[in-house]
Amino acid sequence: MSKLHNVRGRITYISSHAKQENLYAVYETTDRHYWTELARFNQQEFLKSGTEGKCIEARELIIALPESFPDLYDPDRLLQMFTNRFKEKYGVECVSALHHNKRKTNYHIHLIFSERELLPEPIEKIATRTMFYNEQKKHVRNKKEILDDSGNVRKGCKIIKKGEVYERTLFTAKNKLFKQEHYLDEAKRFYTDLINLLIEDDKNKLHVFDKNGLYLATKKIGKNNPKAEQIKADNEVRMQWNHEVDRALVSQVPEDEIRQIKKDFITDRIRSSIKAWGNCPELLANIIRGATNRLALLIHDILTAARELKNKLFYEALEKEYGSKAVTKAEDKASVVTAPAAEELTEPEPPVTTITETVLETEATEPPKPQIPPRPVMPPKAAAFPMLQKIKITLDKQNHLIFEAERERSQLEIELSDLKGLARLTKKKELESRIATKNEEIRTLKAGLSGIVRQHGFATVQDFYTAFYTAQRAIDAYLKECAKREEAYGEKATPKAETMHNKIKRYQEKADRLNANQPYRSRDKGAR
Template structure:
C-alpha cells in the first residue's frame, strides 16, 4: 500500500506578536480571510502586555538578536475542508490546542492568493497570566541607559549636547516601570518533542474529519526512508531552486513507495539513502561547497540505484499454509494430552502384564494369600486402564472427533501439510535472505582490500633477519 501525503504543520517564532496577529486577522490586509477565533483571555491588551514583558525581560538579560514575543503554527488543510463552516474549523483547531496546553491563542483561516493553499495561522503565548500580578509604579522619573540599567540622574543618559542618547529611555513618574503579570516562558514550547506532538495532534484532527480515505495524512518521520520537501514562501528568491529540489525529492519518495510494495526491506532503503544521499551530499559540500544542482544530481542518482535494486529484487510470494495454523496448534495440544494419557495407559498395561506373570508363577497350597493379593492388584490396574481409556475417548469427543482413530488420521494428514509448509517457508527464506546482503557487498570488498593492503605493508616492513631465516630454511 502506498503511503499517503505528509501533513504540513510548521512552527514559527514571532518577534512582533501584536503586528502578526493584526496581519493574519485584518480583512484589509488579507484577500481571502474566512474566519478568526481567539481564546477568552486573548484580548488585544493581553498581547500588548505580553510583548512588553517579553521585551523587558529580553533587554534585562542582555541577550543579542531578536526577542521572541510569541510563536505560531501554520496548519495546511485538505481542500475538502472548505465544505465545513469556516468558523467551526478555526474554532476546532484553536480550542483543541488551548485545552491541551492552556495558553492563550489567536487564529485565522485563510486561502493564499492563488486559492491553492487552505490553511490556519495559530498564534500562541509561551506564558500564562499570573494569578497575582506584580506591578511597580514610578514615584519619580526613571532613567535607563543603553543596556537597560537604571541610572540615578538624567544627566547620566545624555550626550555632550544634552540630548538623550540612542538606546536610553525615560519612564515618567506615575507610569509602570516594572511589571510581572506573566509566568516565565515554558521551555517545553521550544522543544522538538512539543512540535512533533502538536503535528501529530493536528494531523489526527484532520484525518478524523476528511471524507475520503486518500486525503488522510501522516506526520513526516525524520530519519525515515522518505525525503522531506520544502515549502516555497511568498516572494522567495530561491523559489525555482526549491521547486527543482522538491521535484527530485518527490521522485525519490515515489520510488521508495514502489520499493516498499515490491518487498525491498526498509533497512536496505535506509542504507541507500544514507550512503548515496546523506554521505555523498556531505562529501560534496566539503569539496565544492553548497551546489543545489549537485544535490539534485545526487538524489536522482540514488533514485536510479534504488530502481535497479527493485528490478533485481524479485521477491517470490511467501508460502501460505494449507491448514489453519491456529487449528493446528489446538490439534497439537490435544495430541500432547493424548500422548500423556497413552503413556499412563501403557504403564498400566505393563503393570497388568507383570502382575499376571507373577500370578502364573505363584503356585502351591500355601500361596493362596499371595495369589489373592496379586489378583486384587490386577483388578485395580485393569480399572485404571479402563478409566484412562475412557478419558482418552472423552478428550477426542469434546474436541469434535468421533473416536481416537479419526483424530489420529486427521492429525497425521495435518502434520504432513504443516511439514510441507515449513519446508516451503525455509526455501522462501533462503531465496530472499541473500538479496538483503547485496548492499553490504561493497563494504565487504572494501574491508578485504584494506586487509590485503595491510598484509602487504606488514610484509614489506618485516625485519631483514626474517629474510635471512627464510634463506637458511631453504638451505636446510
C-alpha cells in the same frame, strides 16, 4: 511556523475584513490587551538580555485544511475546536482566523500563540534605594550618569524613588518546547490526527511525512519562485528514489538495509559535500542518483538470488514427485509379475467364546469430561489478512513486470554495445530509442507500486507492508490456537477459520508460483 516581531500588527492583519478577502471566522481565547502587555514584556526582557537581532513576541502556525471542510463544518465551531485543543494541550493563549486564499483553493487557519503564560499574581520588585536608568533602560550607579551638561535629566532617562516598584513581572519564562526542533513535527502530528477524526473516508485521510524514514520529501513550488526549475528537477530525482524504495520493499529488501543506504549514500554525502563545498543545491541531484543506483543494484542482486533459489526448490520438488511416482509404478509391475496364481484355502477357526461379567448401568462410572474452553475469536487484524494478501500479490505481479522490463533493457544495452561497423550506424538510433522507451516503461511501472496501495487507503508501500505483517502475525497466532484446540479436544475449527486457512493457502500458492517465475493459472479463467 513563523516568528512574530510585531504580534499586534499581525493579529490586526489576519482578523481584518478590510485586509482579507475571504475571512470566515476569528476566535480569541483572551482580550487584545493581553497581547499588548505580552509584547511590552517581551521587548523589556529582550533589552535586558542584550541579544542581537529582533525580539520574538509570539509565534504563528498555518494549518491547511481539506477543501471539503467548508461544506461540512461551520467555520466558527471548526475554528474554536482547533484553537481550544491547542490551548488545552500547551496551556497558552491564542488568537486565530480562518481564511481562504483569493482563488479559494487553500482553506487554512492562522493560529497565533504566546510562548509565555500569564502568572496568577504579578511579581513586583520594590526599590530599596533610589534607582537611575539611562536611555537604553539600563540601570546606572548614580544620578550623574543621566544628567546633561546643564545638570538636567536627559530625555529618555528615568528615576525610580525608594519604595516604588521598579520591575513588574506578569508572565512566566518562555516555554523552551516551542524552540526545539521536534516541536513542529509534534504539532503537525497533533493537527493531522485531529483533521483525520473529521474525515470519514479512509482514502482521504492525511499523513505526516517522517523525515527520518525511508523516503525523501519533495518541495512545494511557490508562485513566482525564481528557483522553480531547480526545485522541479530536485523533486524528480527525489521521486525516483521514493519509487526505488517502494520496489525494494516489494522485493523483500529489509528496511534496515534501505535505511543504511540512505544514510551512507545520501545523508552522509550531503553532509560531506556541505563541509567541502558549502551549500551547493545543484550537487544534490547527483548524490540522490548515486544512491538510487546503489539501491537498484541491491534489489537486482536480491531478486536474482531469490528467483534462482525458488526455481531450484521448485524443480527439486518436481523431480522428487515424479521420481516417487516412477518407483511406485515399478513396484506395482513387479508385484503383478511375482503374484501367485491362486491362493490356498484355509478353514476359518471357530470363534473363541469368553465369559464376560455383566455390570449394571447404575454401577458404571464414566470419567469426568474435561471442560472445553470457548473457541478462539478471530481478531480484526487477522480478518483483514486475505484482502491484504490480494494487494501483495498485485504488487508482486507489478514487480515481476518491472524485473522482466529491466531484463529486456539489459539485453538491448548489450546489443547496442556489441554493434560494430555498418550495423553501428544503422541500428544505433533504433536501439537507443527502444532503450529510452523501455526506461520510461520501467519508470511508469515503479510509480504504479505506490498507486496500487493508495487505491486501498495506504499512504505509502511501507505503510501497507507494516499492516500486512501485523495482520500476518495475527492470523498465524489465530490459526495456531485453532490447531491446538483441535489436537487437544478433537473439535474442528470453525467454518470461518477453515475458510480463512484455505484462502491463505490458495493465495500463498499464487505468490509462490509468481515468485518462482512459473505460469499462473486461475481456478476459473484458465492460464494467464
